[in-house]
Amino acid sequence: MKEFGYQRAGDVSGAVAVLDADPEARFLGGGTNLVDLMKTGVERPARLVDVRELPLDTIEEVPGGGLRIGATVTNSDLAAHPLVRQHYPALAQAVLAGASGQLRNMATVGGNLLQRTRCGYFADVSKPCNKRDPGSGCPAVEGEHHNHAILGASGHCVAVHPSDMGVALTAFDAVVSYETADGPGELPLAEFYLPVGDTPHRETALPQGALITAVTLPPAPVAGHSRYRKVRERASYAFAIGSVAAALEISDGTVTGARLAFGAVASRPWRARAAERVLVGAPATAETYAAAADAELAAAEPLRDNAYKVTLMRNLTVAVLTELTEETAR
Ligand SMILES: Cc1cc2nc3c(=O)[nH]c(=O)nc-3n(C[C@H](O)[C@H](O)[C@H](O)COP(=O)(O)OP(=O)(O)OC[C@H]3O[C@@H](n4cnc5c(N)ncnc54)[C@H](O)[C@@H]3O)c2cc1C
Ligand code: SF4
Structure with missing residues (x-):
């Protein structure tokens, strides 16, 4: 494992400034995906900026309806929240269907949306993979692909996104809020993930170094x-x-x-x-x-x-x- 620096973010602007200055740095949520990928050499950040102590861990009702879910809310807290269970039961069920109790206690909303694919070739640095190493090829197209994509894929990558939470958030038109050194921004989840095309290594429309701060669910009576x-x-x-x-x-x-x-x-x-x-x-x-x-x-x-x-x-x-x-x- 490559040596890396570690620091706790004290505030949002400070966290964003670190990644703005150092493109080799990464935010650390629960670490349940990023740290695993660092151990295998898929991810090699020079510095981790731990965002778990930022004040982004609340779930609040939005005036006029809907919920604003902080990016560092854990999967466990999200699934247990009474307003989530009442107004968006599929979201609570999706979160509870993922991983294990211990992992859900660590994993955050921001990290869940940005977790990487579980394609075996992506996880194995001895194999080619366009997503990990652009231009190296996609062995899954002809190889092991029984759990790969049937919709929206390309010959450059046929991997699937592994998030359960993201499926329910997508059904309910969630909007991702983020912060960069240039200021805040928003992306509807429908535009958050980029089409695969010939650039499978570019997974989201988030600007470089953006910190996800919240996910907002608009009011949707049908979701109840x-x-x-x-x-x-x-x-x-x-x-x-x-x-x-x-x-x-x-x-x-x-x-x-x-x-x-x-x-x-x-x-x-x-x-x-x-x-x-x-x-x-x-x-x-x-x-x-x-x-x-x-x-x-x-x-x-x-x-x-x-x-x-x-x-x-x-x-x-x-x-x-x-x-x-x-x-x-x-
Ligand atoms: C054994 C196992 C089984 C699992 N099963 C499931 C499953 O069935 N369903 C499912 O959905 N998931 C499953 N997971 C995945 C798990 O849900 C994710 O690992 C977790 O949600 C990631 O959240 P995290 O906070 O730990 O992210 P991290 O590992 O900390 O980070 C993941 C990525 O997000 C980035 N990041 C984190 N927070 C922010 C932020 N606020 N802003 C910008 N970037 C950020 C990091 O830099 C990193 O690139 C499983 C994981 C394991 C290990
Ligand atoms: S499906 Fe995507 S992640 Fe898997 S080997 Fe091909 S390019 Fe890599």
């Missing part, structure tokens, strides 16, 4: 009736091979509002807008839900060994929407 379902290869402590965050509003047997996002299918949490368009105004039936899933998955381009994900995501979507429908009827 939402659910997150995750499929994984063992019952706990595993990343998704497919997941769905869904919210549904039904009136007189017709879908009047819907939110849908998919996880573990693309380089970013995937908002299923084509499916939402099919849902709203249609009868609240399993046939509609299957048609909605099909509309979204029509764009799927599975690889040799991951076509199962298309069927999995279709079934998962129908199952989650049907569960939400049955709850409405009760």
